Amino acid sequence: MRYSPLVGGPHAQCPVCRLVMKAPEERPDAPLGCPRCGASVHRRKPESLARTTAYLVAALICYVPANLYPIMRSTSLGRAQEDTIVSGVAYLYHSGMWPLGTIVLIASVVVPIAKIVSLGGLVASVRRRSRWRPRDRAATYRIVELVGRWSMVDVYVVTILVALVHLGTLANVEVMFGAVFFAAVVVLTILAAESFDPRLIWDVLEEEEGRDVRT
Template sequence: MKHKRSALSQGVVRCGECGLLANIIQPEHYCERCGAKLYARIPYSLQRTTALLLSSYALYFPANMFPIMTVTQLGVTQKHTILGGILSLVEKDMVPIAILVFIASIIVPLLKLIGITLLLVHVKLRWRRHAHLWAVLYRLIVLVGRWSMLDIFMISILIAVVDFGGVSEVIAGPAATAFAAVVVLTMLAAKSFDPRLLWDDGHL
């Protein structure tokens, strides 16, 4: 397969604001159409993505270990983690909802974290093979990120449906805040990652 030259190798960059192709060799690297600063790659993309990713990892475990909700029924208080709430749904014969909550609240966030980690490792170690597959992985992460708020919605369902009958009160626990933070941070991490780095020949 014939190697295709990149726009950057020919001194051309695309304006991130208006999409105009501009010659980066010009003295002042500003877009002639909109005046935005021109960058060959998003500045500090790897550093920002790494920082956001590490923050997500740090909050992912408290989100799953600490109580996501506190249920008070007839004066008896019980605290439930995400997994505990899922098990409660199974015990109440709400298996389909339990599966949805498990996938949206545990599996999907974890897969996003692992996926972004692999992208960073790919760029850092300068793996030049199968770049198109890594680009597909990035697009999948971004696509899933558009539906990331569904994770929080599923937690809301979990809090709402775990009702043991009778008079009860359900209060969101500290893990709810950590979980929401993980969702937002992973979205920001994917957005800050510059996918063009996947195609660069050892250029970081």
């Protein structure tokens, strides 16, 4: 199977006014400006790999306290209970609400780590100039981008609970440290996915195709 038979030229499009322009090939890394509206123009997302890596590293660091620290403390009739994400899932499973537990497990535990792993894999594959299944990799990226925001479910649940359950000593829910880190993980993975440029997947192929064409 052959991918991308068409070779894209050294062109760029202004992200603001959609003007398509030629990008000088001699200095591929140089920052460009739109000749019509003056906006910054990039052939590829600027520093895509570095930014994605940085966001991923930050997300990975935040992932540890997000899981170790409790995300909320629920006080019911004076009995305080602090829950981390995992203990919440365990609690849901123990009380027989396993469908809900599964959803929370997937949304809060599996998805963030899957995102970090798949984005990390994408970055690594681009760095290594891999030619392995570019279409699937592009699909992976699309899924990651699509699924990203759903990880915020947990944060939304906590915020809603905090706002709703405010009955003083009877019942009370407080946000704990872990929730901040968890939100940071989600936001950072979204940022990482945004800063990754899927066109990089094809660049390797294009270069080689282009070489083929030229030769």
